[in-house]
């Protein structure tokens with residue numbers, strides 16, 4: 001996959017690797033509930049657009065963590081889509097491929113890097 005303005009990296013595959021895939025939302029939800037009871041983790045079930053199964057992931061509230069680290073000196077805005085397909089700015093980076101922020105996105109369940117855009121101060 002080639003994200004506009006970014007280098008080719010296997011963002012999509014990273015979201016499936018090493019995860020249980022469920023055929024139905026109900027099966028995944030049942031398992032998520034069991035895990036949540038044991039570990040008190042906040043989990044969510046999401047439909048994977050890549051393998052078309054359901055995965056269990058950490059709460060997408062993790063996305064809020066990205067937001068708390070804005071750095072106005074960084075040159076690129078890093079955007080990602082959550083499990084619902086909603087795109088939001090999740091962080092800033094000096095790397096055209098999103099650097100550390102992109103890595104965090106690839107590790108966060110349910111999030112997919114969507115684009116990395118250079119910040120511009122052009123007045124039209």
Ligand SMILES: [Zn+2]
Nearest residue numbers: 016048050051
């Ligand atoms: Zn998958």
